[in-house]
Amino acid sequence: MKRLAIFALVSAWAQAASAEECSQNRPTDGATAYGGYVYEGAAKSWATPEGNARVWWVETGAHAAPTFSSRTDGVPDVVAIVGEVLEQAVAGYQKLGFEPALRDGDYPSCASNGGDGRYDVYLVAFKGADGVTANERCTTVGTAQRCPGFMLVDRNFKARGYDSQREGAETVVAHEYFHMVQNAYDVGMDRWWAEGTAQWAVKQLYPANGDLERFLPSFFAESGRPIDTPPAGVTSGFLYGAAIWPVFLHQHRGKETVTSVMAALGAGKGPVLAATDGVLVGAGTSLADEFAAFATWNAATGSRASSGGYADAAKYPMVNVEEFPDGETAELSGITAGFASRYYRLADPSPRTITLTTDDTRLGGVAVPLEDGKVALSKAVPLPASVQGEAIVVLAGRSSKKTDVRWALRASVPVVEPPPQATGGDDDGGCTFTERAPHGAAASAAFVGVALLSALVRRARAPRPSRRR
Amino acid sequence: MRSLLALLPLVLLACSGDDNQPSAAADAGSDAEETSADTFEAGPGTSCTSARDTAVAPVDKVSTSVVKIISDEAGVKTLFIDATAGGSSSAKSNPWVYLKLSTGTRVDLTDKQAFDSPDWDLAFKRPVIHTNSGDAGPGGGGARFLAGKAFDAVTVADVTSLKVETWFDAECQPFLDAIGSIKTTFDSWYTYEASTSKVMPKAGTFAVRGATGDLYKLEIQTYYGTDTGGTTGASGNYVIKYAYLGKLPK
Incomplete structure (x- = not known):
C-alpha cells in the first residue's frame, strides 16, 4: 500500500x-x-x-x-x-x-x-x-x-x-x-x-507509473457512493481511486479544467463540486451533465471498453452492473442521493420502453447499447428511451444534495401508437421508434427517445460521449 | 476539514432528586430545551436513508465475532469484543457487532435489521462505536464522554447530559471526523499516536444510555485486547468494563 x-x-x-x-x-x-x-x-x-x-x-x-x-x-x-x-x-x-x-x-x-x-x-x-x-x-x-x-x-x-x-x-x-x-x-x-x-x-x-490504476478498483467497486462521500478512514482506497474523476475531466474537457477547479478552490469557491460546477458552467456545460457522462464512461471500461471514453479504458476495472429483471413490464426502485451512479443490464432482446420516475433535478438516466459485450458510448441516449437488444441503463446523480431521492426504473413493451396526421406533408413527423432507430442493423440495439419533444429537451442536458482525449 | 461538533444536537438529562431516576430532556444545540421524563421514547430512526447507507455501508450478514464476558464482579462487567471485522481491509464486507449491555452478549442482527431494532445498545466496528439512537436506530440510547473522570468515581449525578446519534444535518450532509468517519456519540474516544500507528483510549469514562433507557458507565480499556483481558491483541479487539447506574423512565 x-x-x-x-x-x-x-x-x-x-x-x-x-x-x-x-x-x-x-x-x-x-x-x-x-x-x-x-x-x-x-x-x-x-x-x-x-x-x-x-x-x-x-x-x-x-x-x-x-x-x-x-x-x-x-x-x-x-x-x-x-x-x-x-x-x-x-x-x-x-x-x-x-x-x-x-x-x-x-x-x-x-x-x-x-x-x-x-x-x-x-x-x-x-x-x-x-x-x-x-x-x-x-x-x-x-x-x-x-x-x-x-x-x-x-x-x-x-x-x-x-x-x-x-x-x-x-x-x-x-x-x-x-x-x-x-x-x-x-x-x-x-x-x-x-x-x-x-x-x-x-x-x-x-505515464508509465501504475499507482493510479492500482487504486481504481476501490472507486469502481463503490459507484453507488457519492463521489464526495468517501468511506471512513484516511487509508481508504476510494480517496485515491477518485483519481478517475480528474482523469475524466482532463480527457473529456481538457486538462485546464483541473487547473481551473484548483484555482477556483483557491479563490474560495469550494467545496470541490461547487467549484467544479462553476468552472464547467463557464465552459458551457455543467457538473450534472458531466457527471452523467462520467458515469457512462465508467460503464465502458475493461472488457466492456470500445471506442470513445477513457484512453486507457480497457485497462481500467469495471463497475458492478446489476441485472434488470426480465418480463413484459419490470420495475426496479430505490433510494439514492448525491453524485453517485448505478448500473443495470437489460438482457431481454425484445423491444422495451425504459422510463425513469424520479426528481429529475436530482437524478437522470441514460441507456447505452451493449454490442458484443462492448458499450457503444456513441449511441447513448437519455431516458426515456426505447431499446432493443442488450443494453446498460446508467443512473447518475445530478445534484450533490444528500437528502433521499426515490426512483423507479420501468421497462415495458412499448405501445406503438398510430402515426399522427401529417401536417404540411412532412413524412418524418410520423416515424415510429423503429423507423427512427439510428442504428437499425439487426445485430445492434435500436435506441431512440420515446417522446421526441422530451428527448430533444433533455438531450441538451444529456451526456456527451466524447472522443476527445 | 469539517468542524461541526458544535452543531451536534444534544440530549440533556435533567437529574431528578432521585439519583437512580434521572429524567430525559431533549435539546438542539446550545439552547437546551428540557422536556419531561414522560416524553422519553424510542426515536424514529433516520430520515437520511441513503446518506446513512453510504456512511455505514450496511452488510447483510450477522456478525459471528466473539463477545465474551471476562469477569462479572460487584456489578462491573469486563467484556472482550472482537470488532476487527476481518481487519481494516476486509471491514467493509463484514457487519457491525451489536451488544446488549444488560446481558453482556452479542445481538445477532444484520446491519439493516439493526437500523430498525430496539434490541441492541451499542454497535462496534473497528474504531467506531455508536449507540442505538437517532440516525443509528430506533432506540432511546445516547452517550457522553466524561473526560478525565475515573470509572469508579462516576455516579449518576455526573451524567448531566447525553448526546444521541446525530450523524447528519438537515440536508443529510454527514458530520465527519478527521479521518472521514461519521461523528458518533463515541467520537474521539481515542488519541492516535502517529509514531506507533496505534489508537489509545483517552482518560475518562463514558455515560451510556441503552436502547431502553438503562444508564451505564463504561470505560474502554484497550483497542488491542485479548479474550483474557490482555492488551496484546490485534487492532479492533476491545476490552471494556461497565456498570449499571440506573434506569431511565420509559
Whole structure:
C-alpha cells in the first residue's frame, strides 16, 4: 500500500497548530518532532543543483537511510533520486499550469525551516505509511488557508514493495509535492479531490507509473457512493481511486479544467463540486451533465471498453452492473442521493420502453447499447428511451444534495401508437421508434427517445460521449 | 476539514432528586430545551436513508465475532469484543457487532435489521462505536464522554447530559471526523499516536444510555485486547468494563 495516509489526520493537526511559529517541528528538531519522527545522530542534507529541493537523512539510528551511492559525490542514491524527482515535480506541475508550492524561507524566527526556502524532504522509517505532507504557518486568504510545509517520505522505497527507489520516489514524492501545491491554493479542499488529483498529477509526470490504476478498483467497486462521500478512514482506497474523476475531466474537457477547479478552490469557491460546477458552467456545460457522462464512461471500461471514453479504458476495472429483471413490464426502485451512479443490464432482446420516475433535478438516466459485450458510448441516449437488444441503463446523480431521492426504473413493451396526421406533408413527423432507430442493423440495439419533444429537451442536458482525449 | 461538533444536537438529562431516576430532556444545540421524563421514547430512526447507507455501508450478514464476558464482579462487567471485522481491509464486507449491555452478549442482527431494532445498545466496528439512537436506530440510547473522570468515581449525578446519534444535518450532509468517519456519540474516544500507528483510549469514562433507557458507565480499556483481558491483541479487539447506574423512565 502507498501512503497509508495518516495525511488527513496529521493535516488536521497541522491546521490546528498552524498559527504558531514553527508549529510543526521536523525530524531534526528533537523529541517534539512531527509525528514522533525524530532523527538520532547528525542529520545530513543534499541540495539539488536546480535549487528547489533539499533532502535530509541520517545514517544512524532508527531512521537511517541506505547509504549506497553510485555517484561521484557520494550522495546516497536514494537521496539523489528523491531530490531529482522533486525537481521534476516542481517543473512538471508548473508546466501543467499549477501554482508552485509555497516556500518556507521566510520564517523570521523559526530555525526549523530547513535553513532556506527550498522544499524540504526528510527521509524517515515509516511504520504504516510511506509519505506525508505537513503544513505550517498557514495564512488566510479570503476563505482559503494557504500553507507552506515539508514532507516526510520513506527512507527506502525498495523495502516498501516498490520495484525500485525511483519508482517509489516517483509515486510518493511527486504525490506529496502535489499536496504541497494544493496547499498553495487551499489546505482544506476535500480529501477525495486532494488525493485523486495527486494521483492524476503523478500520472501526468510519469505515464508509465501504475499507482493510479492500482487504486481504481476501490472507486469502481463503490459507484453507488457519492463521489464526495468517501468511506471512513484516511487509508481508504476510494480517496485515491477518485483519481478517475480528474482523469475524466482532463480527457473529456481538457486538462485546464483541473487547473481551473484548483484555482477556483483557491479563490474560495469550494467545496470541490461547487467549484467544479462553476468552472464547467463557464465552459458551457455543467457538473450534472458531466457527471452523467462520467458515469457512462465508467460503464465502458475493461472488457466492456470500445471506442470513445477513457484512453486507457480497457485497462481500467469495471463497475458492478446489476441485472434488470426480465418480463413484459419490470420495475426496479430505490433510494439514492448525491453524485453517485448505478448500473443495470437489460438482457431481454425484445423491444422495451425504459422510463425513469424520479426528481429529475436530482437524478437522470441514460441507456447505452451493449454490442458484443462492448458499450457503444456513441449511441447513448437519455431516458426515456426505447431499446432493443442488450443494453446498460446508467443512473447518475445530478445534484450533490444528500437528502433521499426515490426512483423507479420501468421497462415495458412499448405501445406503438398510430402515426399522427401529417401536417404540411412532412413524412418524418410520423416515424415510429423503429423507423427512427439510428442504428437499425439487426445485430445492434435500436435506441431512440420515446417522446421526441422530451428527448430533444433533455438531450441538451444529456451526456456527451466524447472522443476527445 | 469539517468542524461541526458544535452543531451536534444534544440530549440533556435533567437529574431528578432521585439519583437512580434521572429524567430525559431533549435539546438542539446550545439552547437546551428540557422536556419531561414522560416524553422519553424510542426515536424514529433516520430520515437520511441513503446518506446513512453510504456512511455505514450496511452488510447483510450477522456478525459471528466473539463477545465474551471476562469477569462479572460487584456489578462491573469486563467484556472482550472482537470488532476487527476481518481487519481494516476486509471491514467493509463484514457487519457491525451489536451488544446488549444488560446481558453482556452479542445481538445477532444484520446491519439493516439493526437500523430498525430496539434490541441492541451499542454497535462496534473497528474504531467506531455508536449507540442505538437517532440516525443509528430506533432506540432511546445516547452517550457522553466524561473526560478525565475515573470509572469508579462516576455516579449518576455526573451524567448531566447525553448526546444521541446525530450523524447528519438537515440536508443529510454527514458530520465527519478527521479521518472521514461519521461523528458518533463515541467520537474521539481515542488519541492516535502517529509514531506507533496505534489508537489509545483517552482518560475518562463514558455515560451510556441503552436502547431502553438503562444508564451505564463504561470505560474502554484497550483497542488491542485479548479474550483474557490482555492488551496484546490485534487492532479492533476491545476490552471494556461497565456498570449499571440506573434506569431511565420509559
